[in-house]
Amino acid sequence: MSMVAMPKLATLGLGILETRIMLYVLGSIREGNLIDVSQSVLTRELGSYSSNVSVALRNLVAMNVIERVDGVAGSGFSVYRISPHLAWYGADNAAHAAACSAAPEPCALPAKSDASKAKAVIRKLATTAREHVTTAAELPVRTIVQDEYSQV
Numbered sequence: 143m144s145m146v147a148m149p150k151l152a153t154l155g156l157g158i159l160e161t162r163i164m165l166y167v168l169g170s171i172r173e174g175n176l177i178d179v180s181q182s183v184l185t186r187e188l189g190s191y192s193s194n195v196s197v198a199l200r201n202l203v204a205m206n207v208i209e210r211v212d213g214v215a216g217s218g219f220s221v222y223r224i225s226p227h228l229a230w231y232g233a234d235n236a237a238h239a240a241a242c243s244a245a246p247e248p249c250a251l252p253a254k255s256d257a258s259k260a261k262a263v264i265r266k267l268a269t270t271a272r273e274h275v276t277t278a279a280e281l282p283v284r285t286i287v288q289d290e291y292s293q294v
Contacts, residue, residue, distance in 0.1 A: 147228040152168055159198040162188050164207065171224060171231045175241070176211065176219045180219040206246045 156164065163184060167177040185192045199222075202208045208222040213289065225248050247293035 147191070150248060151207075151228065154207065154248055155204075156207075157198065157201070158187070159190060159194055160202055160207075163195070163198055163202065167208075167222070167224070168229060171229060173231055175224045175226055175229065175231055176221055176223060177208070178219070178221045182219075201251060205250045205251055209245075 149163075151164070166187060167179055168177050170177050177178065181192060181195050184190075184199075185195045188195070190209070199208070203210060203222075206225055208224055209219045210222065211223050225247055226238060226245050230238045230241070232238065
Protein backbone atom coordinates (compact mmCIF):
# COMPACT_ATOMS: atom_id res chain seq x y z
CA MET A 143 0.00 0.00 0.00
CA SER A 144 1.32 3.39 -0.94
CA MET A 145 2.08 5.90 1.79
CA VAL A 146 0.36 8.48 -0.43
CA ALA A 147 -2.84 6.43 -0.12
CA MET A 148 -3.03 6.71 3.67
CA PRO A 149 -3.99 10.42 3.75
CA LYS A 150 -6.32 9.87 0.78
CA LEU A 151 -8.16 7.12 2.66
CA ALA A 152 -8.34 9.34 5.73
CA THR A 153 -10.05 12.14 3.79
CA LEU A 154 -12.67 9.91 2.13
CA GLY A 155 -14.75 9.74 5.28
CA LEU A 156 -14.83 5.96 5.54
CA GLY A 157 -17.00 4.59 8.30
CA ILE A 158 -15.63 2.26 10.94
CA LEU A 159 -16.81 -0.88 9.17
CA GLU A 160 -15.53 0.30 5.78
CA THR A 161 -12.13 0.97 7.35
CA ARG A 162 -12.07 -2.43 9.04
CA ILE A 163 -13.00 -4.13 5.76
CA MET A 164 -10.19 -2.29 3.95
CA LEU A 165 -7.64 -3.30 6.58
CA TYR A 166 -8.82 -6.91 6.45
CA VAL A 167 -8.86 -7.26 2.66
CA LEU A 168 -5.45 -5.63 2.20
CA GLY A 169 -4.08 -8.77 3.83
CA SER A 170 -5.63 -10.97 1.14
CA ILE A 171 -4.71 -8.97 -1.95
CA ARG A 172 -3.33 -10.98 -4.87
CA GLU A 173 -2.00 -10.39 -8.39
CA GLY A 174 -4.01 -7.78 -10.25
CA ASN A 175 -5.17 -6.17 -6.98
CA LEU A 176 -7.87 -8.82 -6.66
CA ILE A 177 -9.36 -9.71 -3.30
CA ASP A 178 -11.52 -12.79 -3.05
CA VAL A 179 -12.83 -12.78 0.49
CA SER A 180 -16.48 -13.69 0.74
CA GLN A 181 -19.02 -11.52 2.48
CA SER A 182 -19.74 -14.32 4.96
CA VAL A 183 -16.03 -14.47 5.90
CA LEU A 184 -15.98 -10.69 6.40
CA THR A 185 -19.13 -10.91 8.49
CA ARG A 186 -17.70 -13.67 10.68
CA GLU A 187 -14.17 -12.30 11.03
CA LEU A 188 -15.22 -8.71 11.71
CA GLY A 189 -18.06 -9.70 14.04
CA SER A 190 -20.67 -7.74 12.13
CA TYR A 191 -24.02 -8.39 10.50
CA SER A 192 -24.27 -9.49 6.88
CA SER A 193 -26.50 -6.55 5.99
CA ASN A 194 -23.98 -4.07 7.46
CA VAL A 195 -21.11 -5.66 5.54
CA SER A 196 -23.18 -5.53 2.35
CA VAL A 197 -23.87 -1.80 2.82
CA ALA A 198 -20.21 -1.13 3.63
CA LEU A 199 -19.09 -2.96 0.47
CA ARG A 200 -21.60 -0.96 -1.61
CA ASN A 201 -20.23 2.25 -0.07
CA LEU A 202 -16.65 1.23 -0.89
CA VAL A 203 -17.69 0.53 -4.49
CA ALA A 204 -19.54 3.87 -4.70
CA MET A 205 -16.40 5.66 -3.45
CA ASN A 206 -14.23 3.88 -6.08
CA VAL A 207 -12.12 2.35 -3.31
CA ILE A 208 -12.91 -1.13 -4.62
CA GLU A 209 -14.66 -2.33 -7.74
CA ARG A 210 -16.63 -5.51 -8.27
CA VAL A 211 -15.12 -7.86 -10.83
CA ASP A 212 -17.52 -10.23 -12.54
CA GLY A 213 -16.65 -13.49 -14.24
CA VAL A 214 -13.56 -14.56 -12.29
CA ALA A 215 -13.14 -18.29 -12.84
CA GLY A 216 -13.10 -20.60 -9.84
CA SER A 217 -14.77 -18.17 -7.49
CA GLY A 218 -18.11 -18.95 -5.92
CA PHE A 219 -18.59 -15.42 -4.60
CA SER A 220 -18.05 -11.79 -5.51
CA VAL A 221 -14.49 -10.79 -6.32
CA TYR A 222 -13.36 -7.20 -5.85
CA ARG A 223 -10.35 -5.23 -6.99
CA ILE A 224 -8.77 -2.56 -4.81
CA SER A 225 -8.22 0.76 -6.55
CA PRO A 226 -4.68 0.95 -7.95
CA HIS A 227 -4.58 4.52 -6.61
CA LEU A 228 -4.56 3.06 -3.09
CA ALA A 229 -2.62 -0.20 -3.33
CA TRP A 230 -0.74 -2.25 -5.90
CA TYR A 231 0.25 -5.90 -5.82
CA GLY A 232 3.09 -6.53 -8.23
CA ALA A 233 6.41 -5.14 -9.32
CA ASP A 234 5.49 -3.92 -12.80
CA ASN A 235 5.42 -0.11 -12.63
CA ALA A 236 4.14 0.21 -16.23
CA ALA A 237 1.12 -1.98 -15.42
CA HIS A 238 0.50 0.05 -12.27
CA ALA A 239 0.62 3.32 -14.19
CA ALA A 240 -1.77 1.93 -16.83
CA ALA A 241 -4.17 0.67 -14.15
CA CYS A 242 -4.12 4.08 -12.42
CA SER A 243 -4.90 5.91 -15.64
CA ALA A 244 -7.83 3.56 -16.37
CA ALA A 245 -9.33 3.54 -12.86
CA PRO A 246 -11.39 6.39 -11.42
CA GLU A 247 -9.97 8.27 -8.45
CA PRO A 248 -11.45 7.35 -5.06
CA CYS A 249 -13.90 9.99 -3.84
CA ALA A 250 -16.07 10.61 -0.81
CA LEU A 251 -19.77 9.83 -0.86
CA PRO A 252 -21.99 12.90 -1.10
CA ALA A 253 -23.46 13.83 2.26
CA LYS A 254 -27.14 13.10 2.73
CA SER A 255 -29.13 16.16 3.66
CA ASP A 256 -31.11 16.25 6.88
CA ALA A 257 -34.11 17.55 4.94
CA SER A 258 -34.36 14.34 2.95
CA LYS A 259 -34.17 12.31 6.17
CA ALA A 260 -36.96 14.39 7.70
CA LYS A 261 -39.13 13.94 4.61
CA ALA A 262 -38.53 10.19 4.71
CA VAL A 263 -39.57 10.03 8.37
CA ILE A 264 -42.70 12.05 7.65
CA ARG A 265 -43.62 9.77 4.74
CA LYS A 266 -43.09 6.69 6.91
CA LEU A 267 -45.22 8.12 9.70
CA ALA A 268 -47.93 9.04 7.22
CA THR A 269 -47.93 5.56 5.73
CA THR A 270 -47.99 3.93 9.14
CA ALA A 271 -50.81 6.12 10.42
CA ARG A 272 -52.70 5.81 7.12
CA GLU A 273 -53.15 9.56 7.15
CA HIS A 274 -52.05 12.09 4.59
CA VAL A 275 -49.24 14.09 6.20
CA THR A 276 -47.09 16.45 4.18
CA THR A 277 -45.27 18.48 6.84
CA ALA A 278 -44.14 17.97 10.40
CA ALA A 279 -46.63 20.65 11.51
CA GLU A 280 -49.52 18.39 10.44
CA LEU A 281 -48.42 15.48 12.62
CA PRO A 282 -50.73 14.77 15.56
CA VAL A 283 -49.38 15.89 18.92
CA ARG A 284 -49.71 13.59 21.91
CA THR A 285 -48.78 14.36 25.48
CA ILE A 286 -47.03 11.66 27.43
CA VAL A 287 -47.98 11.68 31.09
CA GLN A 288 -45.86 9.86 33.66
CA ASP A 289 -47.78 7.80 36.16
CA GLU A 290 -46.56 5.98 39.24
CA TYR A 291 -46.07 2.71 37.31
CA SER A 292 -43.98 3.97 34.41
CA GLN A 293 -40.37 5.03 34.22
CA VAL A 294 -39.08 7.80 32.01
